[in-house]
């Protein structure tokens with residue numbers, strides 16, 4: 001696997017697509033077992049989670065629904081500090097088992113804000129499934145229930161994650177050089 005250039009920066013391979021597929025399948029197995037007989041509602045956070053959510057959702061063998069919400073706290077390669085909601089959630093969450101799907105928990109700000117909002121809507125339960133966590137970058141007290149990979153506090157792209165809009169289509173994960 002070779003380095004790639006996006007805008008002004010060089011990125012180097014970190015996790016190949018085959019390894020990602022293995023971890024996604026393992027998480028789906030766990031969720032299939034944990035949610036057997038329930039009908040959870042997955043809520044994917046756009047834009048970053050769309051590929052992870054699609055791959056995970058296709059491996060479920062339980063009855064499940066999915067919806068998406070748009071939040072953003074990033075500009076370029078550093079957090080802008082503001083969590084913005086730009087697409088609302090129409091579903092009634094009362095009494096539902098909710099599984100939030102996110103691409104990455106970095107500072108945890110996005111997820112902690114969103115969790116507060118979700119818990120106010122009286123769901124039966126709330127869990128978080130996340131493709132990546134950066135434990136060293138965490139500033140807000142949020143914990144994922146299912147995590148595909150823990151990575152160092154470095155900027156990554158691919159598998160849905162972008163650098164200023166580009167790189168989401170890369171099947172492998174790359175890290176800033």
Ligand code: IMP
Nearest residue numbers: 048074105106107108109110155156161
């Ligand atoms: P947090 O609110 O600081 O946890 O940031 C979470 C959001 O920032 C994620 O949903 C991503 O969209 C974005 N983000 C955080 N780290 C990275 C990264 O390494 N690459 C691309 N986007 C990132």
Ligand code: MG
Nearest residue numbers: 046047048103
């Ligand atoms: Mg995101």
